[in-house]
Amino acid sequence: MQILENISLAEHTTFRIGGPARFFVEIMTEQDLLDALAFAEAGRLPIFVLGGGSNLLVRDSGFDGLILHLAITGKIERDGNLFHVPAGTDWDALVLHLCERGISGMECLAGIPGLVGGSPIQNIGAYGQEVSQTIHAVRAWDRERKEFVSLSRDDCRFAYRESLFNTTHRNHYIVTSATFALDPAAKPNLSYADLRNYFADMANPPTALGVYNAVREIRHGKGMLLVEGEQDCRSAGSFFKNPIVPPQALGPIAAALSIAESTIPRYPAPNGNIKLPAAWLLDQAGFHKSYSLGEAGISSRHTLALINRGRAAYADIAGLRERIVGTIKDRFHITLEQEPVEPVSGA
Numbered sequence: 001m002q003i004l005e006n007i008s009l010a011e012h013t014t015f016r017i018g019g020p021a022r023f024f025v026e027i028m029t030e031q032d033l034l035d036a037l038a039f040a041e042a043g044r045l046p047i048f049v050l051g052g053g054s055n056l057l058v059r060d061s062g063f064d065g066l067i068l069h070l071a072i073t074g075k076i077e078r079d080g081n082l083f084h085v086p087a088g089t090d091w092d093a094l095v096l097h098l099c100e101r102g103i104s105g106m107e108c109l110a111g112i113p114g115l116v117g118g119s120p121i122q123n124i125g126a127y128g129q130e131v132s133q134t135i136h137a138v139r140a141w142d143r144e145r146k147e148f149v150s151l152s153r154d155d156c157r158f159a160y161r162e163s164l165f166n167t168t169h170r171n172h173y174i175v176t177s178a179t180f181a182l183d184p185a186a187k188p189n190l191s192y193a194d195l196r197n198y199f200a201d202m203a204n205p206p207t208a209l210g211v212y213n214a215v216r217e218i219r220h221g222k223g224m225l226l227v228e229g230e231q232d233c234r235s236a237g238s239f240f241k242n243p244i245v246p247p248q249a250l251g252p253i254a255a256a257l258s259i260a261e262s263t264i265p266r267y268p269a270p271n272g273n274i275k276l277p278a279a280w281l282l283d284q285a286g287f288h289k290s291y292s293l294g295e296a297g298i299s300s301r302h303t304l305a306l307i308n309r310g311r312a313a314y315a316d317i318a319g320l321r322e323r324i325v326g327t328i329k330d331r332f333h334i335t336l337e338q339e340p341v342e343p344v345s346g347a
């Protein structure tokens with residue numbers, strides 16, 4: 001294990017924004033993790049776990065502590081319907097591995113950047129699937145109990161873009177591997193309209209691999225697939241969560257836009273609430289694709305992705321964020337919540 005110093009975090013994030021980490025270490029084994037934690041404890045250093053850096057917005061001041069790059073890789077081990085996967089495995093590579101073997105359950109999550117260890121943190125989801133549907137257990141280092149623990153799917157308390165990892169137990173666990181339960185007899189999921197349309201003219205139902213490829217193609221069209229050199233890719237994906245609100249929240253929106261409540265797009269959410277598409281709210285408030293504010297902007301292909309137009313600093317993205325959040329709050333009385341995580345060394 002080698003502790004590096006003064007490493008640019010911009011190089012490790014898909015936003016390509018962020019100052020240096022005072023210390024940085026590649027974690028290749030669970031023993032590396034224990035050694036790195038001992039180093040941090042001895043130096044009373046704050047730590048932050050980095051995966052693929054695809055859901056991070058890092059400040060220009062960087063991180064005054066130790067960044068643990070959780071890069072544990074190895075074979076995907078199969079045990080019946082269970083697949084044990086090291087945390088440093090590329091997420092999309094895992095999905096491809098399964099789809100190539102005709103195994104459905106994750107095909108709609110193709111093309112999501114990042115590593116397996118990051119997937120349960122915000123319960124990644126897309127095109128009608130969430131990782132919570134297939135996670136069987138998560139192995140993690142418990143920073144309080146100072147031991148490795150196994151968390152079941154229920155323990156993880158998954159919800160929309162949520163788990164205990166990013167809510168009640170933020171920074172408490174360090175994921176070193178995950179086990180997925182997949183039913184080899186399951187059919188590919190075509191619940192999402194974009195996918196049904198894609199396959200509408202096909203005589204035979206698509207294979208898992210067919211859906212994997214379709215999802216990647218659809219994502220590319222929306223700038224949601226990381227492709228080297230494409231400006232729309234300097235982002236953290238969707239910047240805002242779709243707000244979950246009580247139905248009464250529709251009133252102020254309808255009034256502000258002089259439209260009937262029934263015309264506002266929405267999806268059912270737990271406890272009688274509704275989920276509003278944040279992209280629709282942005283569009284209605286005048287924040288369209290290709291909108292720009294200095295070096296920050298909105299993707300030309302996806303309203304919800306804030307992008308670094310080339311030389312953006314943290315303040316540029318934060319400035320655009322404030323403008324959007326403030327406008328949506330003033331006009332529609334809705335508070336948008338940011339999806340990307342901000343590593344803070346003082347926390």
Ligand SMILES: Cc1cc2nc3c(=O)[nH]c(=O)nc-3n(C[C@H](O)[C@H](O)[C@H](O)COP(=O)(O)OP(=O)(O)OC[C@H]3O[C@@H](n4cnc5c(N)ncnc54)[C@H](O)[C@@H]3O)c2cc1C
Pocket residue numbers: 014048049050051052053054055056070087112113114115116117118119121122123124125126173174175176223224225226233235236237238341
């Ligand atoms: C182009 C693009 C498209 C995207 N599309 C989607 C999408 O469709 N759906 C979706 O849900 N997300 C999407 N995302 C967001 C992102 O890819 C996911 O959230 C991804 O799972 C983050 O994983 P990561 O390894 O990059 O984590 P990072 O960005 O490195 O970290 C994110 C958070 O997870 C924590 N973390 C990471 N690894 C571990 C670990 N091993 N143990 C403990 N904590 C850890 C970090 O500390 C941090 O709090 C997209 C991002 C981009 C750039």
